[in-house]
Amino acid sequence: MEIRKVQVTGGSSYIITLPKEWTKSLNIKKNDQLGLITQPNGTLLVTTEITGRQVQITKEFDVDNTTEPTCIYRCLIGAYIAGYTIIKIKSAKKMPLFVRTNVREFTDVTIGQEVVEETDTSIIIKDLLNPVEMPFNNTIQRMYIIVKNMHEDAISALKNGNKMLAEDVISRDNDVDRLHWLIARQYNMILRNANLAENMGVTLGMATNYLLISRIVERIGDHAVIIAKNVLNLIDKDIDKKIIDTVISTGNFALQIFKKSMESFLKEDIKASNENIESVKKLAPLYEEINTLALPQKGIMVISVGYIIESIGRTGEYAGDLSEVVINYLIGGKN
Structure with a gap:
């Protein structure tokens, strides 16, 4: 935990500096806006996500070495439950039939998941549901x-x-x-x-x-x-x-x-x-x-x-x- 002193400026504004490594890791620059969320336990959460849009996170699966049909299905369910919003499935050669079958079954049993792009060697599934x-x-x-x-x-x-x-x-x-x-x-x-x-x-x-x-x-x-x-x-x-x-x-x-x-x-x-x-x-x-x-x-x-x-x-x-x-x-x- 880093300890920072609170400073007062203008007689009414309370200021605290942000950790340098944290600001660099998120590429925060002068005049950028940050969101402040008060938590139920009294702590304050600082976040760069201020637009209210869903955070997009991607999970990729390479199915070239997958021969068990149920494995890819379970991996897709796992990625869905974990909260990934984009799932990419790729293969160096033509996508096996069992993978396409599992993708169809996956989109049938989940809510908001749809195939948005498909080629001979790749499938992209995207979450279209607003939580x-x-x-x-x-x-x-x-x-x-x-x-x-x-x-x-x-x-x-x-x-x-x-x-x-x-x-x-x-x-x-x-x-x-x-x-x-x-x-x-x-x-x-x-x-x-x-x-x-x-x-x-x-x-x-x-x-x-x-x-x-x-x-x-x-x-x-x-x-x-x-x-x-x-x-x-x-x-x-x-x-x-x-x-x-x-x-x-x-x-x-x-x-x-x-x-x-x-x-x-x-x-x-x-x-x-x-x-x-x-x-x-x-x-x-x-x-x-x-x-x-x-x-x-x-x-x-x-x-x-x-x-x-x-x-x-x-x-x-x-x-x-x-x-x-x-x-x-x-x-x-x-x-």
Whole structure:
């Protein structure tokens, strides 16, 4: 840390000199303008980014030595989440077909990514989304609605033996993933550009809690998919109706905990969050009852019921974790 003395000029203006090495590294010259942003902890951020425009950062991939199709796809997702705004893919020879296929899949599952230039040996992907147009709070609420409906429909598919509904639940997982990746991306972009946080109306602490909430909601979505996949194994099977009824009631109870967790977040209600955490304990006896009922079942039925009840349990536990994050967010992280 460099220590600088504050000087006063004209009787009212406070002046502090800038480190020489820092000004040289950013090519700052006389009469250049700098932005000053007051942080929630009282510190002052000095930045050269004063236009409010998105900072453009580029990531390049050379695919000449890449033979594994999934590798380039994972690298593209990694670059997207890291916050790169331009992704360049190049090859010394004609671009392999699997790379072009992976690029198409990548632009399909991400938000705002489009191919803006393409030749036989190169592809350039650019981010066309203004992060300010996708506020964290709106994205979280959209994730919640999708995941809540996934869970409700997975339980409904079990109740009514609806194969198409269970399969639809599984397909919706991609929508949850792309929203979670967007929040992770925006969080990393804020780490690089404090102006973006100000433009989005959030602090770093708020962005961190949004990321934590997003991750929990995404995991609850994953368990809705597990429930739906195992419901497919039980459709048209001769399974005890009492088991089905108990699984449905337990699933609905776990869903209520999830709903209340999100409501306490949206309403900023610490008391409700705390009560919700306590309600998670009530799930344990219900698991034991279902496990006892399922023991006489055979083969795939007992295994699938086990997976379903485990995922219902994880849904309730994650909902409790969500309430804990909400309390932390409201007490400290929000500021």
